[in-house]
Amino acid sequence: MFSRQRRNVLPGFRLTMGYTILYLCLIVIVPLLTLPVQSWELGWSAFWRVVSDARVVASYRLSIGAAFAAACVNAVFGLIVAWVLTRYRFPGQRLFDALIDLPFALPTAVAGITLTTLYAPNGWIGRYLNDLGVQVAFTPLGITVALTFIGLPFVVRTLQPVIDDLDLEIEEAASSLGATRWQILRRVVLPFLFPAWLTGFALAFARSIGEYGSVVFIAGNMPMRTEITPLLIITQLEQFNYAAATAIAVVLLVISFALLLAINGLQAWTSRRLAA
Amino acid sequence: MSIEVRNIRKTFGTFAAVRDVSFTVGSGELVALLGPSGCGKTTLLRIIAGLEVQDSGTVLLSGEDASTQDVRARGVGFVFQHYALFRHMTVFDNVAFGLTVRPRSRRPDKAEISRRVHDLLKLVQLDYLHDRYPSQLSGGQRQRVALARALAVEPKVLLLDEPFGALDANVRRDLRRWLRRLHEEIKLTSVFVTHDQEEAFDLADRVIIMNRGQIEQDGRPDEVADQPKSPFVMNFVGNVNRFVGTAAAGRATFGPFTVDYPDAVDSTSRPAAGYARPHELEVSRNLTNGGLPARLVHVTPAGALVRLELLDDESRTIVVDLPRVQQEQEQFHAGERLSVIPRRLTIFLEE
Secondary structure, three states: OOOOOOOOOOOOHHHHHHHHHHHHHHHHHHHHHHHHHHHHOOOHHHHHHHHOOHHHHHHHHHHHHHHHHHHHHHHHHHHHHHHHHHHOOOOOHHHHHHHHOHHHHOOHHHHHHHHHHHHOOOOOOHHHHHHOOOOOOOOHHHHHHHHHHHHHHHHHHHHHHHHHHOOHHHHHHHHHOOOOHHHHHHHHHHHHHHHHHHHHHHHHHHHHHHOOHHHHHHHOOOOOOOOOHHHHHHHHHHOOOHHHHHHHHHHHHHHHHHHHHHHHHHHHHHHHOOOO | OOEEEEEEEEEEOOEEEEEEEEEEEOOOOEEEEEOOOOOOHHHHHHHHHOOOOOOEEEEEEOOEEOOOOOHHHHOEEEEOOOOOOOOOOOHHHHHHHHHHOOOHHHOOOHHHHHHHHHHHHHHOOOHHHOOOOHHHOOHHHHHHHHHHHHHHOOOOEEEEEOOOOOOOHHHHHHHHHHHHHHHHHHOOEEEEEEOOHHHHHHHOOEEEEEEOOEEEEEEOHHHHHHOOOOHHHHHHOOOOEEEEEEEEOOEEEEOOEEEEOOOOOOOOOEEEEEEEOHHHEEEEOOOOOOOEEEEEEEEEEEOOEEEEEEEEOOOOEEEEEEEHHHHHHHOOOOOOEEEEEEOOOEEEEOO
């Protein structure tokens, strides 16, 4: 594992490997390990009481459910956006392409305020939706809208290089063999994009589970109904209840990690076959 | 199954890719479309396949107008230069693809598909690799899979776009021989595109040479090689020496040589060019034999031949191929002044 038998142009395998481990420890592993250590102060029964509280459990369901729904929406529409931006040439294309990154750059609170203004019952869009009997702001639907906004660039940016890599010839070959447009999409294009699609989905999903800034404004934060898990963590922190805050954080962390691991496993399994 | 192409034109923007091209490919024939890159040969092949739509003209497959049919309906097998295999499918699934996408009424059952795919894989000698993915195959193997995939749908004609273009020289030669044997076996009407004249002459029953969107010459390989119809063909199908001169009243003169040239009927002198292949020239130490004097600058052994590179008094290069035996007798060496005489000249009047 630490052998240097193969000569490499990048010098200092030991140095760079040591740096990588140190960096990961400082930036990722140590901070994350302090979470269970801190929450351990509570003791097992208090820990369980905090994390299995009905209000907290409702928030898990909401956070994960809304994040999953938003990631699904992005998976479908992100694919279409990525396809159009990569495959077609049209005026204003570069502008549209740049717009995709906006959710990355915009402070999330700004996004939250803007979306709330739009979707509130008296807002520009919310007004008409309200007439139709659909309320967006201050409901789980509103949370999903905010998370969709946040997650879009992940799906689009992961898919773009892969779509670029999909030669037009592949589609021509399929149609010369008699496949219809629909068969080409289902049997050739989608399987080819699937690993990257899954990665984009996982990234958008993971980002959405932890999202706080853009959601708190539009959520309304009603206990049991529209309270997301990150908000509960902040609430505990504001009451200087650090142990309880970290306890909830640990659960969120474990759930996210398990989901990401599962998706990565699936992704690795499907992409192994595509390795060129 | 024959192919007939009538007055095809195709323009991309302001670039005329194909300009009024017509030809016929008989049933069972193997025809090469040969030309430099950008001559329109690939565009023409794609038009026959239905992957590109012509601006005007018609394509007839087995005598029926296929101009308005799309690629799905034409029933042509198409092989791409870069294979275009489906990377997420095994070799078996790639070859079976064309059968499995058929509407249910025309789709063979699973056992029949399996039998046909294995038969085709045996034909291309790759049955032992049926469960591999394309990424695990070499270039030559991938191209054979692509060929088997195209044959699986039982196409009426087979179209190949630079099928050996992405392969090493050795693999290319082997695959070429193999493809010729395969064609003799299945006798499927085929058109392939290439820029390699050796490949075209080696493989095809007939060669169509294209230049700037038009056909320069259409004939058997030996006709094209021995009786080129234009200076372009002369230049394209091998090394050639060009002598400038004039032609008038049935005679053509190039420096010291004068030859009969009945095509020049006028008595007024017109510029002409005489072409001689390197093996159609002779050299001699006898400088008074009426040849063109030139200085030998380089001697290169090239297999059974020895290639001499000479410079005439106006610093134009002349290349001569000598049989090795002759060079062993004569021992020409660099620096000598020699006399060059053409055994045969192909003459074209210049505009």
